[in-house]
Amino acid sequence: MKKKEYERIWLLGLVGAILLMISGPIDAGAASAEEYELEIPLGLDEDQFVVPKNNPLTKEKIELGRFLYFDKRMSPNNTVSCSTCHMPALAFTDGQPVSAGIHRQQGGRSAPTSINRGFSKAQFWDGRASTLEEQSVGPLTNPIEHGFPDNGDVVAKLNRIEGYKKLFSKVFGTSTISIQHVGKAIASFQRTLISGNSPFDRFDYDGEEKAISESAKRGKKLFFGKARCNLCHFGTNFSDEKFHNIGIGWGDETVDVGRYHVTHDQKDIAAFKTPTLREISRTGPYMHDGRFVTLKQVVDHYNQGGVKNPFLDNQVIPLNLTEAEKQDLIEMLRSLNGEGWQHATAPLVFPE
DSSP: OOOHHHHHHHHHHHHHHHHHHHHOOOOOGGGGGGGGOOOOOOTOOOOOOOTTSSOOOOOHOOOOOOOHHHTSSSTTSOOOHHHSSSSOOOOSSSSSSBBBBBBGOOOOSSSOOOOTTTGGSSSTTTTBSSSSSHHHHGGGTTTTTHHHHHSSHHHHHTTTTHHHHHHHHHHHSSOOOOOOHHHHHHHHTTTTTTOBHHHHHHHHTOOGGSSHHHHHHHHHHTTTTTTTTTTSOOTTTTTSSSOOOTTTTTTSSSSOTTTTHHHHHGGTBBEOOOOTTTTTGGGGBBSTTTOOOOOOHHHHHTTTOOOOOTTTTOOOOOOOOOOOHHHHHHHHHHTOOBBTTOOOOOOOSOOO
16 A cells, blocks of 8 residues: 555544544444434524434434334333323323323423423433433433333343334444433434424514414513513523523422532522423423413412522512513413424334
8 A cells, every 4th residue: 555545544534533532423324324304493593403413313213213202111011101291292291290100100390391302402300411312211210200220121121122123223223222322213203393483483583463463462572571581581492591490399398409409509409491482381280390280370470579589590570560461471472382393193003
């Protein structure tokens, strides 16, 4: 081999190694699959949509993730799937104050919607997962959610199902299933659950005057003005992606310390992540513990300035909204129901 040719090959190898360190390893076989072009509806910022370089979207991977998301065999006794707490008919929530997992055990928090998680980095109410891939497998080994003792048990069960072994091999180019593969597949499916092109978007972006009511138009002015909602619910996904103490649960016998569990920083005591407001009228009950059944109760809570406590966010103050203004604000929130996620339904049959 000539010296120049050798140097060229060496240089290409070095560049490849550097790119691998930057983007993370790409699974063998995944690169050969055709990438899936996700359509971002009106009103959403495509630049804010998070797809890791080491987990590109492909049609096959999304379909594998859909199987895993809805398959109740993703629990030791075949009773719990992701969709147990995130149901399509309820905008990927479960409609309960707090969710019930394996053996009908109840947790302490409400199931947030799976919709628009691709626009978020930190996941869960307390942000303990830094990626959607990590979030996708977290509940599998939670003793009161899916209930597997550890990730090894998850993988072992999937390896006993020949149909899944074939699908994982096709998607990731390996006959060995890993928990990382499981997370990548489920996360890929979740990224297709998008809400946009709402009446609010058509009014705000396309100038479609009749897209929302006069009440909702007044509500928009309140949202960005007197009601101060946009201080935390901003951007096209209506979330600042931060954590705030608004007094929920303060004064109860036991206080869920929220974000503090993760950071152990005193300022994060009882702080929880700002949820998206898209599909908000379909995803009740509200707050991390599901204590509010209606949007009216949520607005009333903010109107009184939350619940006073030593760690209350300084942006939460009394609003002095009238009853008519509250109703206008609620009408604006209802106009955020959109489309882009309704295609996602449970498979009729699963891999065997």
